[in-house]
Amino acid sequence: MRVGIIGVSAERGWASIAHIPALKALPDFEIVAISNRNPEKATAAADAYNIPQVFHNNLDLINSPDVDLVLVTVKVPEHRELVEAAINAGKHIYCEWPLGNGFAETLELNDLADKNGILTVIGLQSRAVPAIRYVKDLIKSGYVGEVLSTTLTGSGIIYGALTEQAMAYAVDAKNGAGMIYATFGHAVDVLCDTLGEFKTIGATAINRRKTTTLVESGEQIPMTAYDQIAVNGVLTSGAVASIHYRGGMLRGTNFQWEINGTEGDLIITADGGHPAIFPLTIKGSNGEQTGLEVLEVPGQYLTVEADGLYPAALNMAYQYQWLHKDLTVGTRLSASFDDAVLRHRMIAAIELAAESGNRQNF
Incomplete structure (x- = not known):
């Protein structure tokens, strides 16, 4: 190809x-x-x-x-x-x-x-990341039983106090590259692809920092993209979902996704808010277990040689493996423009819920 x-x-x-x-x-x-x-x-x-x-x-x-x-x-x-x-x-x-x-x-x-x-x-x-695929299969296999709720907290990586010049355009909302599309968009896509879409959405999306400082020059520039996004609602399965993304890199939690069910729990963590850039750690507990244990991703998911590849490139290689199958075998593994429409429509619903103060049916 x-x-x-x-x-x-x-x-x-x-x-x-x-x-x-x-x-x-x-x-x-x-x-x-x-x-x-x-x-x-x-x-x-x-x-x-x-x-x-x-x-x-x-x-x-x-x-x-x-x-x-x-x-x-x-x-x-x-x-x-x-x-x-x-x-x-x-x-x-x-x-x-x-x-x-x-x-x-x-x-x-x-x-x-x-x-x-x-x-x-x-x-x-992010859908193609082995750890995410493994979590999705764990849910399908009944590891946590019926999903009751899920909570996701993450960092925007940029959209904080400091911004590199190359990313300055992203803090201007009119350019369509703000946190609601970038890190938040990738994370919420994984959540919905794994657990199902939202049925109803309530949201707060605001811009708390009015400026950000360019790392290279020290210049302060306006920031109009959202740097605080909080979404809550009910998924089509009936599970309650809550997501909060904050601009910048934080001293505390930068990515933590909990999935709680009738039979067990899963927690996925990382050092940054983009699930395809930072390595993910999965911990789980079910049945009679009283504490969490690390769940290693089985070898069947690890189909790319990782030698010399940083996590971002390695995870992208898994996406290209999907793409090759889509082109040669006729599968539909990769997210398509149809999925882009779905996710953009969801983001529009979030913005409307935040602006109006009214929950939206999605």
């Missing part, structure tokens, strides 16, 4: 941290092209990662006959134009989450992809 990546820099960025190492670790993929509108950055990245073709125009990469799968890793406001072009070019598409800048853009892109019969993948890769 020949991959072309839009938005690659040799210096930093999610493509270089996660996507490129993951793809290079898998024999079923070959990175044949990259693009960056900055010619110097494009050439430097191609040299750094030994990629044969380099484009200075993103549309040229999309329309290249050598590219089977277009990977969109640029900032959210640029997603619509590039995804639309890839759909019209008839290419398979992997787009980073969130798909569009808001629900309306996402719905339009999904409709266009459906009309053109395009296989789409949205970057909600």
